[in-house]
Amino acid sequence: MxxxxxxxxxxxxxxxxxxxxxxxxxxxxxxxxxxxxxxxxxxxxxxxxxxxxxxxxxxxxxxxxxxxxxxxxxxxxxxxxxxxxxxxxxxxxxxxxxxxxxxxxxxxxxxxxxxxxxxxxxxxxxxxxxxxxxxxxxxxxxxxxxxxxxxxxxxxxxxxxxxxxxxxxxxxxxxxxxxxxxxxxxxxxxxxxxxxxxxxxxxxxxxxxxxxxxxxxxxxxxxxxxxxxxxxxxxxxxxxxxxxxxxxxxxxxxxxxxxxxxxxxxxxxxxxxxxxxxxxxxxxxxxxxxxxxxxxxxxxxxxxxxxxxxxxQNAACSFERIYFSRGSDRDIYKERETLGRQLTDAVLKAVDYDTEHTVLSYIPNTAEVAFYGLVHGFKEQIDKKKVEQIAALGSNASPEEVYHIIHQDVRSEKVAWKDIKLRTFITEGNSRNDLASHVYDVTYECIKPYQDSLVIIDDSIVRGTTLKESILRILDRLHPKKIVVVSSAPQIRFPDYYGIDMPHPEEFCVFRAVIELIRERGQESLLREVYENCKKELAKPKGEPIFNAVRAVYKPFTVDEINKKIVEMLRPEGMTTPVELVFQSVEGLHKAIPNHPGDWYFTGNYPTPGGMRLVNAAFVNYYEREHLNAGKA
CATH class of the missing domain: 3.60.20.10 (Aminohydrolase, N-terminal nucleophile (Ntn) domain)
Structure with a gap:
């Protein structure tokens, strides 16, 4: 994140x-x-x-x-x-x-x-x-x-x-x-x-x-x-x-x-x-x-x-648990571990179930516990596979065959390191962008080039700036067969208005990807429709229920379609390594964190009228900046 x-x-x-x-x-x-x-x-x-x-x-x-x-x-x-x-x-x-x-x-x-x-x-x-x-x-x-x-x-x-x-x-x-x-x-x-x-x-x-x-x-x-x-x-x-x-x-x-x-x-x-x-x-x-x-x-x-x-209605913030709160809390530790463990099947699918040639890692530091959960999930799957393979050998299995099977294990490394902190006196754009690409560093020769897939888990993906400017660039230096970027949180689609500085939808890589998909498919009329519906919601008298009209921009697209567009947008120029995104599902979020159902970042279900009003206002402001003021309406 x-x-x-x-x-x-x-x-x-x-x-x-x-x-x-x-x-x-x-x-x-x-x-x-x-x-x-x-x-x-x-x-x-x-x-x-x-x-x-x-x-x-x-x-x-x-x-x-x-x-x-x-x-x-x-x-x-x-x-x-x-x-x-x-x-x-x-x-x-x-x-x-x-x-x-x-x-x-x-x-x-x-x-x-x-x-x-x-x-x-x-x-x-x-x-x-x-x-x-x-x-x-x-x-x-x-x-x-x-x-x-x-x-x-x-x-x-x-x-x-x-x-x-x-x-x-x-x-x-x-x-x-x-x-x-x-x-x-x-x-x-x-x-x-x-x-x-x-x-x-x-x-x-x-x-x-x-x-x-x-x-x-x-x-x-x-x-x-x-x-x-x-x-x-x-x-x-x-x-x-x-x-x-x-x-x-x-x-x-x-x-x-x-x-x-x-x-x-x-x-x-x-x-x-x-x-x-x-x-x-x-x-x-x-x-x-x-x-x-x-x-x-x-x-x-x-x-x-x-x-x-x-x-x-209970709307305790789930994002507190995923990222902000201290991971040393008994319950938060368990929740983050579960978030990582639950991603096992999706990650295995992304690496074609080739655990022998997959290395697991994480973005320091808040994703570390979710990483342990993913490692535990991989270990469980590998152990099941070992039992099946040994059973298939029958009574005539050689010691060498059994030895090879029981020594299969999860491969994990600390691949990414937080290396420097940008200083505010560096203000010139090109210099600052170059420094941004070096915020993280990698452990060299920790994977087999062109043979191993690299799975790297983060707690969440918000703007995508760090992925584009730093993480994908440095991971590409290791020449993995494939990079799988995993988020222990679902896709962040909506702003927050209750104390976390994510107030503008256009800041989110998920939102920007959806806008690109809408434009590519010639569905700009949907944006105008959402804009008009947002204004209708804002015009309602005080006390009348207000709804999140912005949710409609996501309805035409699957999670996989949005993920592929995000990869296109965030892939650094010249990078050739295949990249795949894996996000936690909203259902998985609530399963892992059952007592904190506040999920408006991911679903747009704001618990208060003020939140509903502000998300509609945010889209109106975005649309008017991007379309009306630019003469595109």
Whole structure:
């Protein structure tokens, strides 16, 4: 898979349930949570290398003292940078002072009770420190301070923007993050005011009113009145200045979140093995946040799970499992292994069942587990073949014949190596293209030239750029009899709008191949028909069901026809080695990953109205760029 395809973000949260003195005594440092947050973020580095941020809240701070802290940085080393910056605050203090919990609580920044971390990959193309989470909304009332981060992409931001402006607000920035912060902040203000009125009715005054508010804020009220407006995939996390901590998952379960609680901590992360490794937990110790559910910890440390939104049809993202999530997760490892194993029959057919002259390999690194599955599948087939051959020899078989049969085995090699990373200062087109062809290197003389077929498995094939510019070129240097490129995922046909940066259909090699087939067969009228149908869907009133009209462009063609056209398009000039593509089937995907049925990348079955609307809009934009603006309509 092209390594510049990114998943949106990763999140991490820690709430201490005991005083800092407890952690100083038991773990030797009050920085227990700060250190654990660092580990949680580093373990999720795969989810964000464009920026990172963290925040902390102190409970029971006195007026005139800061109680909410934030640190952010850009770049792939951002996690190291933000924690280094935090520790710079401590460099002028003695070890005795740093070990004094009372001193830390009153004098040191980030010596808090609540912590939140975020790792960012942009799906909007926007960069700069102002776009790095967490986002902060300040107020002189502790309970009205809101710090928020998330792994999300909202598909109906214009609708929510309209809601805000109708309320009289004037958002400064038009983005889903800023608008979510402002809407949630507005609802938090209302919740604080509700408690203010309740406190007055009880006859409370001044500081007693403040204490009452902070002890009675119901984040469930805030979340219910905020999140009902949003369409998209999300895990939203937040802290308030008064000590509330929360995380809510979208009602379709598109984006993942896992949590753990004991009598010392409540923790949450985007990935389960992060919690296992950081806190030395077993897999079954950890729970997954359910669709539409929120994990809420109030100021006093009481933890609850509350159903904020009604669960929708399960659309947990299968692409998370195939590519983005850590393969060290127990279930993800099994799923990826199964994806590879299930491709055995199709690959055997592609190499004419000649296992003796077939070498299996993979594209590093995320396809490695699927590769093991394919190897296991080949081994099973070879073992069956051995049994049949030995049985056919009968009782008069010679030792030499038996020896030859039992030593048949799967041939596998590490053929491809990720060799260099392109540097951004190389901008000139020809130079950059030449460098791209050397991103990967090969293990020379690992196959028999012109005799062995080479099977190389990847987790997915998106744009096809890496195949064309690098992989096929370098594999051709080995002079295999045939190259079989295998994808453990099905054909990616449709954009994503829930947090992965694949928003335009023309980026996909599968879509481009279908367009070429349509043009070759003189079926351009189909594109016009789809364009008109997309506009009809977009013209429907709000609330009326909307359908994906783009699916019609794929109907005239078989998977095999599309595969052959992709090979034609991606084959480098001058390459003569035969190439065949093998994709996972959609049925195979669901068999391997039964609990994550979200498959809109492959089928166009978007789980939300916003996704359906955006895919139609994307095709309209594509068609108008390619046809109307070019005078081809």
């Amino acid at each position: 092209e390594k510049n395809i990114h998943e949106d973000c990763g999140v991490a949260m820690i709430r201490l349930l005991k005083p800092l003195e407890y952690y100083q005594e038991k773990y030797g440092t009050w920085m227990y949570a700060l250190n654990k947050l660092y580990l949680m973020m580093e373990k999720q580095h795969n989810r964000g290398q464009e920026g990172a941020g963290m925040a902390s809240v102190k409970l029971d701070s006195e007026p005139g003292n800061e109680y909410m802290f934030r640190e952010r940085a850009e770049g792939k080393n951002a996690v190291t940078e933000i924690f280094a910056n935090v520790h710079k605050h401590y460099k002028d203090y003695s070890q005795e002072q740093l070990s004094d919990v009372s001193f830390a609580k009153t004098k040191l920044p980030f010596a808090g009770d609540l912590y939140m971390g975020h790792l960012r990959y942009s799906t909007t193309g926007k960069s700069g420190l102002s776009y790095v989470h967490p986002f902060l909304r300040r107020n002189n009332w502790k309970a009205k301070n809101l710090c928020m981060c998330g792994n999300f992409n909202m598909t109906n931001i214009e609708d929510v923007f309209e809601i805000l402006t109708e309320q009289g607000q004037c958002p400064r920035i038009y983005s889903d993050t800023n608008i979510l912060l402002e809407l949630m902040g507005h609802r938090l203000d209302r919740e604080v005011e509700r408690n203010f009125v309740a406190a007055q009715k009880l006859g409370l005054e001044k500081r007693a009113i403040t204490n009452y508010i902070e002890e009675n804020v119901q984040m469930s009220n805030v979340l219910k009145t905020t999140m009902q407006h949003f369409d998209g995939g999300y895990v939203i996390c937040g802290l308030t200045g008064s000590g509330e901590m929360f995380s809510i998952r979208d009602p379709w379960a598109i984006r993942p979140a896992f949590y753990y609680k004991n009598d010392e901590i409540v923790v949450l992360a985007s990935e389960r093995p992060v919690l296992q490794t950081t806190f030395d937990l077993e897999c079954d110790d950890i729970q997954e946040l359910k669709p539409g559910q929120a994990l809420i910890v109030n100021k006093s440390g009481e933890c609850s799970l509350q159903q904020i939104l009604e669960p929708k």
